[in-house]
Amino acid sequence: MITAFVMPALYIGGLATLLAVIILVAERYLMDYGEVELTINDEKKLKVKGGNTVLGTLKEHRIFIPSACGGRATCGYCKVKAVSGFAELLPTEAPLLTEEEIADSVRLSCQIKIKNDVAIEIPEEFFRIKEFHAVVDSIADLTYDIKQFCFRLVEPESIAYKAGQYIQFQAPEYGENTASVYRAYSMCGIPKRNDCVDLMVRLVPEGIATTYLHKHLSAGDEVTFTGPYGDFYLRDTDRRMICVAGGSGMAPIRSILLSMSKEQIAIKEPIFFFGARSKRDLFLVDEWWQFEKDNPGFKFVPVLSQPDPDDNWDGDTGSVVEIVGKYVQELSEAEAYLCGGPGLLNACIGALTKMKMPEERIYYDKF
């Protein structure tokens, strides 16, 4: 009886083991490309182990290329210029590259493998991206589903970033999560305080990283993240500034506004539209009213789309996109900073372009 089950299981197990051994041996011999030379920007020469992707290899050498999807060829953040030594374009890269990029040898670093001596070009900012080890300093509730986290840096001790940029936070293996994942969160503090990083994170149902942050972290825990990344920062112009955000999208906007000098605010006259559903989704409102008092020229406009009757809301109601039109009309000389989900962003961009704002002056940070 037992023999009827055990023997066949052993035989199949044996077959599977034999095949696994064959694959492992083959991998050791076939995938051994030896040591090759990687040249970056025509100056830095690194001796690297061949066979891995550019993204993975650079990570091992402490050079971090932005990546949101972790090598799955879906985000398109990891573009680098492949100067020489690489194979032809892969079908997985083609959908994410424009024709000009392809003509310019731009490739996805998560897809191209280093099999021989190669040369690439990456923007200088990428060298400033580092991996940080920090300790949780404090966790505060902003709303029923948004928390603010303050991480005090341990190693390196300080971070140099532009207000509005984001970091990639590493949620380690925990509970049912069997591999570590990286998720992007914007920093909401001011760059001057360079020994700590503040994040605003909304708990996403079934979200791997947000669940880890909300439910498994407490003061004193160690965290790891890479950064800074992103092109969402203040443009140094004299133009009128329109800011729109929803939910945790307030983070980069707060970072930008709080880092501006009083003169800058007086010249640019920023107006910040914050969209939420009902009063319980609003947070840091008192801080913004105080900021308004301290900085004439700045205006804070919270907008609720579905206020509860108990809220006794006497402020603006409706979609934040409509309310923008109520406060500003002529936008051909202004610039906009948007941060929120795709729905809010697309609606805003549509409304702003209708109000004559040129698309290249609309800066946004999509979730």
Next chain:
Amino acid sequence: MDSTGPFVIFFASIFTGNILLSNFLGMCSYLSVSRELKTAWGLGLAVAFVMTCTCAVNYFVYHNFLVPLNLEYLQFIAFIIVIAAFVQLVEMVVDRVSDRLYAALGIFLPLITVNCAILGACLFMVIRKYDFLQSVAFGMGSGIGWTLAIMALAGLRRKMSKRSRVIPALEGPGIVLIVTGIIALGFLGFSGMVGIN
């Protein structure tokens, strides 16, 4: 033991007993990858190659490992394990040996492990009691037949995207399935030629 000659089996498995159009195996990747001719060709080549080789390898696994140990009933598991391992090996070899080939069909190889037509071909060869040459002919023919079917559909879809007006409700999988059914009916016309079922 089936007494049909290997060449007959080869031709029959392309036309009259087409593994996709007559037996409806391997439909998922067929439907999703038939959008473009170039990728359809890459996938078709990969399927044909893997099908031929795994039929050969699984023939040995069945007759020299499962049968002597009276474990024929484990053919599903054994075949799938061998197919998965084989595909892994092929991917490594192709990646090492030829960048062009890897760019053409490398990314499809993991997709093929779960292609039911591959497992189906191996199981058919057991059911029909083919010997080694017949199995290889069958595998090769089925693979080529699958490639023929996906290339035909890819070409049709390309023409359709330029000239046909499809009602919105049927756009995508709807019209593709209907077209596949019509092609299958057409292939049914070959059935009198030579039978292997």
